[in-house]
Amino acid sequence: MNERKKIINFRVLFVFLVFALLCGGFVVTVFFRQQAEAQAKNDASLTDKVYNIAVPADRGEILDRSGNTIVYNDQINTLSFNALTFPKDVEDGNRVILDLIRFLESKEEDWIDNLPIKLINGAPVFEEERDADLAWMKSAYFLDLNPYATPQNVYDAMAERFHLTETDPQDAIRIMSVRYNMNRLGFSPTVPYTFAVGASIQSVAYIKENGVRFQGVEAGVTSARKYIGDGKLAAHLLGVVGAINADEYNEQNAKTQAALEEAGDDEDKKLEIRSSAYALSDRIGKNGIEKAMEPYLRGKNGVKTVTVHEDGTKDEKYTVMPRTGGTAILTIDNPMQEIAAASLERRIMEETKEIALLGGLAPAGAVVVENVKTGEILAAASYPDYSLTTYLEDYEELSKDPGNPLWNRAFQSGYSPGSTMKPATAIAGLEEGAITPESYILCTGVYDFLDQTFVCFNKTAHGAVNVKYALAYSCNIFFFEVANKIGIQKMNSWAKLLGLGERTGVEINESEGLLAGYDERAARGEGWKAGETLLAAIGQSDNQFSPLQLTNYCATIANGGTRYVPYLVSKVLSSDFSQVLYERTPQIAVQTDIKPETLDAVKEGMYLVANVTSCREQLADLKMKVACKTGTAEKVRIIDGNVVEGTDGFLIAFGPYDDPEIAITVVVENAGSGASTAQVAADIFEYYFDTLNDIQGIRPENELS
Numbered sequence: 066m067n068e069r070k071k072i073i074n075f076r077v078l079f080v081f082l083v084f085a086l087l088c089g090g091f092v093v094t095v096f097f098r099q100q101a102e103a104q105a106k107n108d109a110s111l112t113d114k115v116y117n118i119a120v121p122a123d124r125g126e127i128l129d130r131s132g133n134t135i136v137y138n139d140q141i142n143t144l145s146f147n148a149l150t151f152p153k154d155v156e157d158g159n160r161v162i163l164d165l166i167r168f169l170e171s172k173e174e175d176w177i178d179n180l181p182i183k184l185i186n187g188a189p190v191f192e193e194e195r196d197a198d199l200a201w202m203k204s205a206y207f208l209d210l211n212p213y214a215t216p217q218n219v220y221d222a223m224a225e226r227f228h229l230t231e232t233d234p235q236d237a238i239r240i241m242s243v244r245y246n247m248n249r250l251g252f253s254p255t256v257p258y259t260f261a262v263g264a265s266i267q268s269v270a271y272i273k274e275n276g277v278r279f280q281g282v283e284a285g286v287t288s289a290r291k292y293i294g295d296g297k298l299a300a301h302l303l304g305v306v307g308a309i310n311a312d313e314y315n316e317q318n319a320k321t322q323a324a325l326e327e328a329g330d331d332e333d334k335k336l337e338i339r340s341s342a343y344a345l346s347d348r349i350g351k352n353g354i355e356k357a358m359e360p361y362l363r364g365k366n367g368v369k370t371v372t373v374h375e376d377g378t379k380d381e382k383y384t385v386m387p388r389t390g391g392t393a394i395l396t397i398d399n400p401m402q403e404i405a406a407a408s409l410e411r412r413i414m415e416e417t418k419e420i421a422l423l424g425g426l427a428p429a430g431a432v433v434v435e436n437v438k439t440g441e442i443l444a445a446a447s448y449p450d451y452s453l454t455t456y457l458e459d460y461e462e463l464s465k466d467p468g469n470p471l472w473n474r475a476f477q478s479g480y481s482p483g484s485t486m487k488p489a490t491a492i493a494g495l496e497e498g499a500i501t502p503e504s505y506i507l508c509t510g511v512y513d514f515l516d517q518t519f520v521c522f523n524k525t526a527h528g529a530v531n532v533k534y535a536l537a538y539s540c541n542i543f544f545f546e547v548a549n550k551i552g553i554q555k556m557n558s559w560a561k562l563l564g565l566g567e568r569t570g571v572e573i574n575e576s577e578g579l580l581a582g583y584d585e586r587a588a589r590g591e592g593w594k595a596g597e598t599l600l601a602a603i604g605q606s607d608n609q610f611s612p613l614q615l616t617n618y619c620a621t622i623a624n625g626g627t628r629y630v631p632y633l634v635s636k637v638l639s640s641d642f643s644q645v646l647y648e649r650t651p652q653i654a655v656q657t658d659i660k661p662e663t664l665d666a667v668k669e670g671m672y673l674v675a676n677v678t679s680c681r682e683q684l685a686d687l688k689m690k691v692a693c694k695t696g697t698a699e700k701v702r703i704i705d706g707n708v709v710e711g712t713d714g715f716l717i718a719f720g721p722y723d724d725p726e727i728a729i730t731v732v733v734e735n736a737g738s739g740a741s742t743a744q745v746a747a748d749i750f751e752y753y754f755d756t757l758n759d760i761q762g763i764r765p766e767n768e769l770s
Contacts (some may be wrong), residue, residue, distance in 0.1 A: 263272020536670025
């Protein structure tokens with residue numbers, strides 16, 4: 066019995082051992098098979114190539130203060146070279162390039178031709194004003210030629226490098242253009258080369274259907290800036306977007322490197338930073354609001370990761386999704402901007418163009434409107450103007466136009482202000498105690514000073530006048546006497562306090578201007594003559610102020626002595642309006658602390674100008690009372706060797722008089738008189754008073770608020 070049990074136990078143990086060995090063998094087999102498969106996958110992955118390609122984000126839109134569109138994006142077709150599929154053989158690549166060029170040209174469609182060399186009568190020549198491009202072309206980065214290499218040297222070197230020595234020169238120069246750009250922009254698997262922008266749908270379809278012929282050419286979509294109407298609205302304020310230059314690229318690259326260092330070991334953050342770094346093929350805001358708000362408008366590029374397997378198949382996925390740039394909300398009111406620009410142009414073309422052209426001077430002018438309680442710029446126009454829609458096509462013509470339409474006269478031009486300087490002189494005299502609001506000065510029409518004799522405006526004898534009537538009738542003699550009493554230094558200290566002769570701080574480019582006096586003359590190595598103090602007091606001598614400065618100065622008087630920093634952008638919202646990325650609130654530049662009685666006396670004088678004296682015809686019958694001061698400044702120009710005299714007209718104004726809300730400056734070059742500019746201000750006031758409740762700000766019910 067015991068023996069039988071032992072046999073049974075042995076058999077059970079044997080079966081168990083066999084089962085255990087089988088299971089163990091299976092486990093070991095599975096383990097090694099898994100290891101082998103993992104190793105095989107790992108070996109295969111070593112042959113995979115992974116590329117991170119930046120996906121450009123759409124640029125943000127620009128709206129006016131009420132949410133009306135000014136600048137938006139439109140989707141347009143692009144044709145690009147993909148380095149993963151573009152022919153590696155140079156001659157095969159040249160064939161694709163030339164075929165593509167010929168095809169697009171047969172359809173009268175453009176391709177990107179940026180070569181700084183062209184053929185004239187079969188001979189290569191350098192294009193003008195392309196020194197930086199030519200220097201790069203000759204450098205070790207590209208052709209490695211001497212700096213003094215001739216156009217023929219450069220042509221021959223490119224022909225040799227790109228296998229074009231036997232190619233017809235007209236075809237060769239076009240292929241060279243593409244090859245030059247491909248090298249300059251770093252064409253690679255992670256940097257596609259954009260060959261054409263704006264291709265038609267028909268051309269894109271044909272190229273896709275003929276993929277073998279156009280090997281490596283891919284169709285895509287990008288966004289382009291579009292503008293409402295004819296593209297002229299606020300063109301000088303908005304600015305343009307253009308190809309990044311070397312200086313801009315280096316500046317942005319330095320910011321990228323700093324951001325990467327700050328990111329430390331955060332690889333995800335670094336990937337996002339690298340994807341949004343500027344490339345040599347990028348576009349950037351060049352001026353105006355496009356430049357000032359570049360960090361917000363540009364958006365964040367995405368990242369597309371492309372994995373190319375050993376068998377040639379590809380996997381693509383978005384590692385980082387692109388984010389559209391923010392939406393900039395301006396302080397500009399579209400309807401007011403349109404009215405200001407149209408009225409200015411009408412005034413210039415109807416009344417001053419003939420005067421200007423007869424003297425050989427270009428008809429021109431500017432207008433600025435500011436909210437006196439905040440510093441917001443509600444409108445700013447410059448004439449002559451231009452269209453942002455056709456800017457690129459028109460650039461050469463615009464840049465050569467003697468009227469300089471690309472120049473923002475509203476912010477960048479310096480004008481001798483004429484009698485619009487007199488309120489500042491009056492404030493200086495009153496605050497320094499040289500006069501009081503009740504002081505009278507006798508005007509006989511002439512003013513003898515040392516060995517000089519100065520005359521009054523229009524050579525009129527005004528009799529005994531106080532500051533109010535001196536402003537109303539623009540009496541030079543009154544202000545000569547004030548200047549004689551207080552001197553240029555005290556006059557200038559008050560003028561500077563009011564913002565004259567210094568930058569206002571607005572977001573876009575502006576002129577600093579000049580404040581006539583000892584300092585300005587000393588900077589030129591010249592002296593100051595005593596008699597010039599009198600001329601400076603009435604806005605002559607070396608005084609040069611921008612229309613923006615004059616508006617800000619007028620606003621400071623109107624609001625009781627608070628000088629605000631003017632601004633054009635009130636906020637930037639995320640593209641879905643869910644976040645505020647940037648917000649601007651009114652900023653006080655200077656609290657002047659000018660006495661209320663001083664400002665009251667000056668404003669009363671300006672009230673008389675608008676309602677009793679020189680501007681009553683245009684301004685006295687408005688829905689609400691306003692105040693203003695005119696100015697006229699003579700100028701001398703040398704045109705084609707001839708001395709040409711002209712007269713610029715100025716007007717500064719504010720309203721409503723009882724509770725000022727807006728200030729306006731109008732400048733019309735070669736206008737004849739400052740009073741002749743009053744109709745432009747009248748048109749703006751009429752619109753403003755009719756829409757007073759709507760224009761105070763973005764309406765509460767508006768989704769942008």
